[in-house]
Amino acid sequence: MSVDTVKRAGQTPDERMPFAELGMKQDEYDRVVAILGRRPTGSELAIYSVMWSEHCSYKSSKVHLRQFGTKAPKSEALLVGMGENAGVVDIGDGWAATFKIESHNHPSYVEPHQGAATGVGGIVRDIMSMGARPVAVMDSLRFGGLDQGDTRRVLPGVVEGISHYGNCLGLPNIGGEVVFDPCYIGNPLVNALCVGLLRKDQIKLATAPGPGNKVILFGARTGADGIGGASVLASATFEDESQAKRPAVQVGDPFMEKLLIECCLELYQADVVVGIQDLGAAGVSCATTELAAKGTGGMTVDLNLVPLRDPTLRPEEILMSESQERMMAVVTPGDIDAFLAICEKWDVPATVIGEVTDTGRLVMTWDGEVIVDIPPGTAADDGPVYERPFHEPLGQHDLNLDTPDSLERPSDLRTTLLQLLASANLSSREWVTSQYDRYVRGNTVLAQPADAGLLRVSEVMPGAEETTRGIALATDGNGRYAKLDPYAGAQLALSEAYRNVAVTGATPLAVTNCLNFGSPEDPEVMWQFAEAVRGLADACKTLGVPVTGGNVSFYNQTGTAAINPTPVVGVLGVIDDVAKRVRSGFPAAGLRVVLLGATYDEFGGSEWAHVAHDHLGGLPPRVNLEAERDLATVLTEAAKQGLLEGSHDLSDGGLGIALAEACLAQGVGATVSLPGGDAFVDLFSESTARALVCLKPEHFETLTDLCARLDVPCYGLGETGGDSLVVEGVLEATVTELRMSHEATLPGVFG
Template sequence: MNVDTVARAAQTPDEPMPHVELGMKDDEYQRVKEILGRRPTSSELAIYSVMWSEHCSYKSSKVHLRQFGTKAPKSDALLVGMGENAGVVDIGDGWAATFKIESHNHPSYVEPHQGAATGVGGIVRDIMSMGARPVAVMDSLRFGAIDAPDTRRVLPGVVEGISSYGNCLGLPNIGGEVAFDDCYIGNPLVNALCVGLLRKDQIKLATAPGPGNKVVLFGALTGPDGIGGASVLASATFEEESHAKRPSVQVGDPFMEKLLIECCLELFAADVVVGIQDLGAAGVSCATTELAAKGTGGMDVRLDLVPLRDPTLRPEEILMSESQERMMAVVTPEDIPAFMAICEKWDIPATVIGEVTDTGRLVMTWHGETIVDIPPGTAADEGPVYERPYHEPAGQAALNSDDPAALDRPSGPEELRATLLKVLGSPNIASKEWVTGQYDRYVRGNTVLAQPADAGVLRVGEAMPGATETNRGIALATDGNGRYARLDPYAGAQLALSESYRNVAVTGARPLAVTNCLNFGSPEDPEVMWQFAEAVRGLADACKALGVPVTGGNVSFYNQTGTVAINPTPVVGVLGVLDDVRRRVPSGFTGEGHRVILLGETADEFGGSAWAQVAHGHLGGLPPQVRLDAERALAGVLAEASARGLLTGSHDVSDGGLAVALAEACLARGVGCAVTLPGEDPFVDMFSESTARALVTVSAETYDAFAALCATSEVACTTLGTTTGDAMLTIDGLAPIPVEELRETYEATLPAIFG
């Protein structure tokens, strides 16, 4: 095979290179030539093109993302922050949790099953590379209108891909979201989260220190699937002809990944790994440049030693391949025999392909010929940084002035009752059991709460065989509302954080840290860039106010079909800790005779609301007011009440308002309630989406102590009524609704479309 060597590149400076075809701008290509002092070889061009892609380099978002660092609140719990494969937080008793969320949007549109499956596989490997055992996954999904042909094609494949990969790995899927909106037709969002557990003194990092240490590639063989996959698909405007990019979608093998997990854990336990990196987007290009850049600065690699599934692959293709289930480790020479023996035990192919150096150069050879000779940091850390122009969208003021207060509102008991059922059965509110029922929520036996609870909760105590037992638990939630963010991206990002923070809090957990997946249209569109800049600013400000640092995440740009961008959709994941998981608060109503209490205050707020969308197809006005101080006070009450055993049940109040919260609380266990609305306007009481509110139940014996706690914390506490044994939702002034009727309405929507 004829290859483009460094010597040949120096002798042919004017030979044209396909940089444009690889997504590289002319000025970026010129900068590469300046760095190298010559034209790049085809292999070097492959490295720079994928490493400088939007997906890998964050070149349009870096200038804004820095706020997550400059505004970061002080956190004693934060052990590893942004810049590594995943963040790590101290959860007590010597334990740490690592978690992260990432997107696999465009691959999931092109090939739904494999795109979603490999999204799960990729985020799991990020968690593995921190030295942790992955213990659970979550997913945040958005599709076009529920009855659109595109949705009927994409959604079943995405759900099947998530289910098959996660179930085969033996990881419970404990939560997430499924939402529908016309703006996602042709561009679904598939955001996958994974959480892992490890001892706090066993964290691994992506670094290659120590000249003479060996570089080992282990896991699946490298093939042609996914060449330029995530880095290419996620770094360009998405058109209908993207179906032609089907070969760019990675193909996953969850059984190999399961072996890889167990192999890595044994390698970590044997202490034979100096540094480790997963191979995700940009494959070998990313792993080698990032490890070398964070180590002693250099690495020599024999690319012809990479084990191939297809022997016809050229060096450039090997470098760009995103074949799944692969890892790269740095190992001392004396530990190589033990490392290889463990890999052989788990039937994991492993090959020494290089060596760490202190030359400051990443040098790769192909059958003795040098084909790459670059400073690794220039590819990994010194890509282009753009300060994209941005301005408020032309129609933003008109959108915000279109106040939903002008819409016709239901009046009278019959209309209110009918509206409740209509909202409850709408696609974004209705049961997602058709989706979540395909996931194993309880495998491994440590799941305490899972869908449809507000947050997933896991028991830590039995996560690692042989580890000291603990009663600690962790809670996780993801949330986002593109409608809110379209109305006000600054507030919309804060509202996403508020809801996720609140969902963790209603379990009794103390929110600790944040990960995020920021889904937007093209950064080259100044209106989209304004939405992004405002969302990042809003999220950074809110994290500071709530005292929860951002530990890492993902930016997904170019989420648009042609010139039509999706609604700005920042998805925020929050992780919290329970000192004693046995004290977690169950979701919904748990028995009769309990006092039903609304925490927080309700205002007339319907911008971006479920009611406005369902009843009128309306999007306009302003989203609900952000109340960060109230959210923090509410979370404090819920955590203290949980620790003291004062609560018998809880549910957050968000989409669809109090009416939906009451209905879902009844549906949790078939327990009814009889309540009186507290305000003067039943419609506002039932459907407003005011923030910093939760629905809780307490026993008669604990009511006084709980009311006193709320008073001390200055959290409004309004008793609405009691739970009942008649399996009826009874709101004073409305005809009672049998829980069975609620269930029929709630559970019929998705099966009616998807079978």
């Protein structure tokens, strides 16, 4: 071309640009024109289309997510909050933990193995970009009904992808969820969490300060995989023809990512990184605009210098590619040689592609011509913000009136227990979790099927030998609860994750979340979203745990059929001494079995109503955040005093399932009596703020005194021992019978 591309754009205002094909609305395109004072070039349009996509800009959720900041509780532990790649919290002894959860839902339906694998890879790089060593992963998975054909296609591929990528990286998978419900058929949820550790004075941020500093792209070469993935797959309604979108699914290389991890850690140790950003959604577009916007405001980039796997790629494709295992760093000129030498040592390709400026412009060239000249903040930070209309779903009132009170309650509670124990959502997950390495690196203290994962900090990082500390993590969510009441449903997700961390003996410290919903253009879906965010923000304020970051995943629907609203909440906690952690279940005979918390007749959204009657209606269990906080205090204080031998939270399936799982943990039976007058309610109600613990008889009085001080109900149920679970006057089942029911379901379906 004889005329510079940007200049030509100014001279040809009427030239048609394919903004609609890239997911932009007419008014959004008009706004780009107004910002630039001309039509955009093709490369500029590529940048704005991906950066202003729902997935990258949060344009429909920002107005609600601000509550996580305005209602945030004061927390001295919070070192880095929302707005960075991941949150960072102080865990003591000079150490910090960084953690985050994100979705990779649509790619995992289109291509289950690669979609799930690159979901793990992407969240691991978020943790790397904070200056941390990734130390563990978790995943929260949801699929269609266990009897639905496509579940058999999607689930094995997703599990295989998570297993392959995480195992190759040498990262233990310490927990998560696997949930089945017909609403997720055609739109599974694959939410991946990663946690990392770092010294608290060595945090890295995504910023490009200092004119004259160099911009280095390092890691894998850029290819055609994942082009436009953020806008094509995650920012539009998911239709049946989604199989045609396979080219938008990224392809992962865990071995390159492993090299990249070790390379980054050595770069941090050498102190040659000024700012750093991973290349995830929106690729080079995201990394350059965000780094420049958070720095001194400007950057020049020569796209010809970007290393390519496919030499035929055009600039627009390079900018939109979401090829994996790539990072971008800002480095002072004096540190370039040291930076490149470390990359060469780890066999990680690294190329200087640009320079930081103070012009306030992001300028990119291709074949010597200027093809991009934009204010970077307009792409990174100033995207459209929508206040979408919302209203309560038309059938919500009728749904809440359809209570489970009229459902026939069983007389044979033994059969009911075995039926629930074998059901899709309560059966053993060992078929899934056995494919993950839960103990690689040797620092896993607790993992599935424990209530929360627990890692020791000692020896994870060089120089950490002086600390006895550990970190605990749990993720939870319940789409049925949120369908009945999204405000309470989000709070119940937080409550369960908070409780799961506390039963290990760890103190809950901070929250991340992945909010999975249908189309934001549907006012009923936006009502569910607004209520869930409001509920979660209010609950975090009450419990004193800040939201450090997370992810919003909209358009989780096929056609007009949206999934149940599914806020997934991750909670991180800290324990001063991992030797005082509490094991899961009943570890030995001769221990006193105790129920903490109060039980009510609450079956709305319960597993019993779902399994026995395929019923969803009424209201979920009542939220009692003060009771959750007091219960957590009892659990953590009892752990510090060494009172508890084992514990298990009560959630889906109630006390009956908790007792069965506690017996199955070590094959130890128990004989118990129920505290109330209705055995069915006692066994299967899903009331909140409850936990099952066991302890030596001589510690029982001390525990009851502790509970009395905090007004936590405490009921002595019985004693561990024998080879059966005996509920006196109600039911008896051998541990072998419980195990046969619990462990046969998933292998029976998937082989």
